[in-house]
Amino acid sequence: MQSLFAQYSHGLHEIEYLGKPSWLIVQCWGELLVAKMGAQILHYQPLEQQPVFWLNEVQQGSHSKPSDSAVPEAVRGGVPLCWPWFGPHDDPTQPKHGLARTAQWHLHQDTQLDAGAQLCRLCFVPAQPLESPLAVQLQLEISNNLLQITLTTENVSTAEQPLTQALHSYFLVSDCAAIELQGLKNSNYFDKLEAGALKQQLQTLSNIQAIDNIYHHSGTVTIIDPGMARNIVVTKKSSRSTVVWNPGAAARELDIVTAEQFICVEAANTQVDQLVLSPGQKVSLQQSIVIETSNG
16 A cells, blocks of 8 residues: 655654645654644544544635634644534534634654554644643544544642543545444434434444434444445544534535545543543543454
8 A cells, every 4th residue: 555655764753744844754653743733633544544533625726715813723634623612612602613723733742763663653732832721732542553642731830620532533434424433322412413312323324415413422433434345443442422523515615525424433431521620630542543454
């Protein structure tokens, strides 16, 4: 399988991709690209496999719409960090999905980045303190066929602080209508496309069209994708919600060209089960991703 960054040697490189300064890590396990804005994973491709995450074709080409906003334009795709709130804020002047995804981040620590490394750990922190009573850091652990994402939050104030968050993962799939999501059956969920109606997932989720569901769910979700001859196994820790999203026909309004080629499956703690951190308390939201090849 052709890799996107085959021209680069093993190690850590600082490059620009989609107009975003980024860190590129190439190792024997594959390649990983993380933007300095938002510490957002833009690309992850295990060795001799297809990319795991989707990126919007509009942003990959030359037709992205210019923005007059002072807030940097976030890249749609990969794994944006929604923190310290998920979705819109009660204050409409605050950015959707929080402060982390458009902040500049610093690579605080990297380990085992030699040419033969079987395991790589990367730790990122905001380059400047965010305007929040909460502190945050991101750790990525990558080895053969495993990507583990850990978002750690600490309440550095003297009062209790609410927290909602998500690892907003856009998984690349052959066709949303042809995949299955296993692991959500019998879970209750809020259907945001129907004004937050409470429902139960009675069957395995398949033939996916437009969807925006927040599941009360802390277990594993497996994306079964016969078209790409692989399964994506997503396990979580310290996550009481699983968000599943695809805009369907509304993709045009969001300037998305190939919405049928991704499904968002997100480790989250959302408004329906938000956390409240005591002073000094830490919590680590974790998502582990393993790729299994299949025969379709």
